[in-house]
Amino acid sequence: MNNRRSFLKIGALGLGGLAVAPTLMRRRADASATFPVQPGDSVTMTPTYCEICFWQCAGWTFTKNGRPWKIVGNPDDRHSNGRFCTRGTGGMGAYTDPDRLRTPLLRVEGPDGQHFREATWEEAFDYIAEKLNHVRSTYGGESLAMFSHGNGATHFKTLTKAFGSANITAPSYAQCRGPRDDAFLLTFGETVGSPERTDIENSRCLVLIGSHIGENLHNGQVQEMATAIERGAEIIVVDPRFSVAASKAKHWLPIKPSTDLALLLAWIHVIVEEGLYDREYVDRYTTGFDQLKAAVASNTPEWAYPITTLHPDVIRETARTMARNAPATLVHPGRHVTWYGDDTQRSRAVAILNALLGSWGRKGGFYFPSEVAFEDEPHPPYPKPRWTWADLAPDAYPFASSSIASLIRDATADPSMAPDKPIKAWLVYGSNLIYALPEPEKTIQAIQNLDLLVAVDIQPAEICGWADVVLPECTYLERYDDIRTSPGRVRQIALRAPAFEPSFDTKPAAWMVKQLAPRLGLEAWFPWNDMEEWLDRRLAQVGSSLEEMRRIGVKTLDGEGPLYLAEGEAMEFNTPSGRIELASEQLAAAGFDAVPRYTPHDEPPPGYYRLLSGRSPAHTFARTINNPLLNEIQSENDLWVNTVTAEDWGLKNGQEVRLRNSAGRISTFPIRVRVTERIRPDSLYMVHGFGHTEKLLTKAFGRGADDNELIENVKIDPLMGATARRNTFVTFEIEETGVEAV
Numbered sequence: 001m002n003n004r005r006s007f008l009k010i011g012a013l014g015l016g017g018l019a020v021a022p023t024l025m026r027r028r029a030d031a032s033a034t035f036p037v038q039p040g041d042s043v044t045m046t047p048t049y050c051e052i053c054f055w056q057c058a059g060w061t062f063t064k065n066g067r068p069w070k071i072v073g074n075p076d077d078r079h080s081n082g083r084f085c086t087r088g089t090g091g092m093g094a095y096t097d098p099d100r101l102r103t104p105l106l107r108v109e110g111p112d113g114q115h116f117r118e119a120t121w122e123e124a125f126d127y128i129a130e131k132l133n134h135v136r137s138t139y140g141g142e143s144l145a146m147f148s149h150g151n152g153a154t155h156f157k158t159l160t161k162a163f164g165s166a167n168i169t170a171p172s173y174a175q176c177r178g179p180r181d182d183a184f185l186l187t188f189g190e191t192v193g194s195p196e197r198t199d200i201e202n203s204r205c206l207v208l209i210g211s212h213i214g215e216n217l218h219n220g221q222v223q224e225m226a227t228a229i230e231r232g233a234e235i236i237v238v239d240p241r242f243s244v245a246a247s248k249a250k251h252w253l254p255i256k257p258s259t260d261l262a263l264l265l266a267w268i269h270v271i272v273e274e275g276l277y278d279r280e281y282v283d284r285y286t287t288g289f290d291q292l293k294a295a296v297a298s299n300t301p302e303w304a305y306p307i308t309t310l311h312p313d314v315i316r317e318t319a320r321t322m323a324r325n326a327p328a329t330l331v332h333p334g335r336h337v338t339w340y341g342d343d344t345q346r347s348r349a350v351a352i353l354n355a356l357l358g359s360w361g362r363k364g365g366f367y368f369p370s371e372v373a374f375e376d377e378p379h380p381p382y383p384k385p386r387w388t389w390a391d392l393a394p395d396a397y398p399f400a401s402s403s404i405a406s407l408i409r410d411a412t413a414d415p416s417m418a419p420d421k422p423i424k425a426w427l428v429y430g431s432n433l434i435y436a437l438p439e440p441e442k443t444i445q446a447i448q449n450l451d452l453l454v455a456v457d458i459q460p461a462e463i464c465g466w467a468d469v470v471l472p473e474c475t476y477l478e479r480y481d482d483i484r485t486s487p488g489r490v491r492q493i494a495l496r497a498p499a500f501e502p503s504f505d506t507k508p509a510a511w512m513v514k515q516l517a518p519r520l521g522l523e524a525w526f527p528w529n530d531m532e533e534w535l536d537r538r539l540a541q542v543g544s545s546l547e548e549m550r551r552i553g554v555k556t557l558d559g560e561g562p563l564y565l566a567e568g569e570a571m572e573f574n575t576p577s578g579r580i581e582l583a584s585e586q587l588a589a590a591g592f593d594a595v596p597r598y599t600p601h602d603e604p605p606p607g608y609y610r611l612l613s614g615r616s617p618a619h620t621f622a623r624t625i626n627n628p629l630l631n632e633i634q635s636e637n638d639l640w641v642n643t644v645t646a647e648d649w650g651l652k653n654g655q656e657v658r659l660r661n662s663a664g665r666i667s668t669f670p671i672r673v674r675v676t677e678r679i680r681p682d683s684l685y686m687v688h689g690f691g692h693t694e695k696l697l698t699k700a701f702g703r704g705a706d707d708n709e710l711i712e713n714v715k716i717d718p719l720m721g722a723t724a725r726r727n728t729f730v731t732f733e734i735e736e737t738g739v740e741a742v
């Protein structure tokens with residue numbers, strides 16, 4: 001207990017906004033017993049940006065006498081404002097975890113079947129090169145697919161393109177924010193990006209539809225929400241569960257899950273019918289208003305009531321609250337939006353609602369971000385692939401703006417989908433596909449069809465167990481990576497530099513790629529010796545240098561654009577009409593609804609409940625469960641069960657149950673029940689990422705349950721191919737007591 005407290009306390013000190021200059025650091029340290037630096041201690045601080053999630057906060061890694069000490073936010077950084085979240089503060093645990101991968105591993109055939117043996121890097125690279133060269137000469141370079149998540153993948157992506165493949169993908173599109181991005185592209189001609197261009201801190205009314213900010217701990221966003229609340233913003237939360245965000249809200253709308261589109265259409269109806277929309281904005285910037293008005297004419301709050309279970313008075317009152325605060329009303333677009341299969345259309349409704357309120361390009365709504373872009377070093381042109389992922393299902397998903405990881409997986413699993421486009425090798429960098437893609441049995445089936453699976457990871461994640469070759473990467477605290485350039489209110493760059501030498505026999509991805517490239521005849525694409533040289537040249541493009549960035553960590557460059565539209569400013573949107581498209585001709589032309597239309601989703605069979613999932617503030621997906629610092633805060637997930645449901649089943653708080661989905665699949669591990677009023681009786685909830693099956697993850701193995709193995713009835717968004725995962729219906733397996741439902 002004590003340990004846990006003192007760990008959080010270091011984080012809390014980070015929250016105070018630590019001075020970055022070493023001298024100031026020391027002065028503070030001397031003045032305060034909470035910084036136990038003794039005279040003669042040697043303290044180093046090295047800039048980094050966090051890899052524990054994809055918000056990429058910039059901070060400083062501190063060592064004391066050569067030992068890991070702490071990580072704190074960089075006050076100059078607009079992602080963190082000098083404060084790291086719980087997970088980022090616990091990032092040191094990724095470095096100290098004794099369960100880390102230590103050396104390359106090769107799958108070999110022995111007398112007792114297959115096993116891994118430790119290999120040298122030379123052996124690993126030679127093996128990979130032999131297999132990849134064979135794939136290229138037999139099938140073509142296109143037959144390599146790369147899955148990645150994380151900035152460390154930069155050079156592996158270059159390698160994949162140079163090899164002749166455009167099949168580069170990530171679960172952050174079709175399993176995460178793809179539908180939102182495509183809906184905003186269709187409506188405004190631009191995506192909301194990451195970090196989102198949401199002007200939360202200036203919002204006077206913030207509407208969160210399932211976005212559980214506060215548990216979803218994207219740092220700057222949480223801080224902005226706290227600021228907005230302090231300034232008196234009205235918060236409206238739509239969630240079947242009383243989330244942390246709901247506890248800060250003026251209105252909590254405990255919607256029946258899967259019916260949000262009906263609520264959105266009813267809100268649009270009220271705003272249109274009561275004339276509450278921003279007329280001048282709608283006239284100046286939008287098209288399709290009349291079509292929208294006609295389409296939502298029957299979507300009254302009374303119509304939405306039996307669908308959503310939300311009272312018409314509440315729907316009207318919240319719509320008027322939004323209008324009263326507009327344009328500083330932000331209907332948050334969400335991030336993880338792959339829910340029910342009509343997710344792009346639901347996100348379209350969110351975009352349309354924002355357009356009616358005039359919040360796009362307005363203070364307190366969506367600002368216009370600025371970004372830094374680096375030129376690549378001169379290199380030979382990439383070979384032009386004869387086919388890409390888009391050709392795997394040429395007639396499907398016409399609005400997919402990015403590659404669909406699940407489609408590439410499915411085509412690998414079922415080569416008859418595209419017999420002349422075989423996928424024969426996977427390079428998986430920093431993505432535990434067994435947990436990130438739904439229907440893991442399909443992922444495993446796909447893997448059976450491969451000539452080669454290479455997994456690059458820092459820990460023995462489940463995907464490694466399926467690999468032919470496992471390449472152990474050193475953690476983000478032990479390496480350089482590409483410069484962080486993500487968009488924001490200002491043009492900022494951040495450096496990640498190593499605070500430690502790589503542990504064991506681990507190496508950075510950049511080094512791996514440099515060794516592999518010549519074995520594949522691709523060295524011309526990597527005209528540098530090491531990352532220091534590469535970064536220094538890259539930084540010169542913006543008048544900086546590695547030396548400067550090592551000193552300051554974060555740099556704000558000139559040249560940011562205006563954040564908001566000026567009064568009456570003309571603007572051409574990047575849509576076919578050049579305007580914000582309330583009705584979308586593009587969608588109509590492709591046979592889809594020009595204005596979103598509600599259609600009901602599947603209902604749980606009797607005795608079953610809808611399984612919902614989300615985030616814990618202490619963890620990121622499946623990747624941090626084994627981190628010793630974060631595992632100490634939370635080592636397993638629990639199952640939220642409404643009091644009434646618990647009574648029906650005779651369930652007690654803390655009791656262990658397994659779950660069975662409607663296809664009969666039973667969870668591998670049991671999960672503890674949390675009896676609570678904070679969730680609707682028709683739903684259950686758990687945090688994603690637990691229930692690990694890999695024994696080498698000693699702290700994560702068998703703790704809690706894995707939502708992903710239970711996901712069934714996956715619906716694919718016909719517009720862009722996202723895999724919706726909330727049509728999963730589960731019931732309780734109570735072996736221990738044999739209690740039956742009453």
Ligand SMILES: Nc1nc2c(c(=O)[nH]1)N[C@H]1C(S)=C(S)[C@@H](COP(=O)(O)OP(=O)(O)OC[C@H]3O[C@@H](n4cnc5c(=O)[nH]c(N)nc54)[C@H](O)[C@@H]3O)O[C@H]1N2
Binds near residue numbers: 336433458473476711
């Ligand atoms: N069932 C279900 N599926 C989901 C989600 C869900 O909520 N439920 N969420 C979806 C969403 S929103 C997203 S964005 C995706 C996330 O999908 P992923 O990012 O693929 O998530 P993880 O399963 O955490 O896998 C990350 C892997 O990267 C490894 N790793 C960590 N640091 C490093 C590093 O520095 N270098 C290398 N080489 N590897 C590293 C970790 O050990 C881990 O194996 O998942 C999606 N899938």
Ligand SMILES: Nc1nc2c(c(=O)[nH]1)N[C@H]1C(S)=C(S)[C@@H](COP(=O)(O)OP(=O)(O)OC[C@H]3O[C@@H](n4cnc5c(=O)[nH]c(N)nc54)[C@H](O)[C@@H]3O)O[C@H]1N2
Binds near residue numbers: 209255259334614
């Ligand atoms: N701590 C932490 N923070 C994270 C991450 C992490 O792993 N850990 N991951 C980051 C990433 S990549 C992403 S994409 C985001 C994901 O975070 P978000 O985009 O905020 O959330 P979701 O996972 O889509 O939604 C979870 C919430 O939706 C509610 N919900 C479930 N069904 C419905 C429904 O039908 N209607 C409505 N209105 N609500 C519903 C759930 O009760 C839950 O509160 O989080 C980011 N932040």
Ligand code: SF4
Binds near residue numbers: 056
């Ligand atoms: S939000 Fe937290 S985990 Fe994510 S990058 Fe920032 S500090 Fe790291």
Ligand SMILES: [Mo]
Binds near residue numbers: 336
């Ligand atoms: Mo995500």
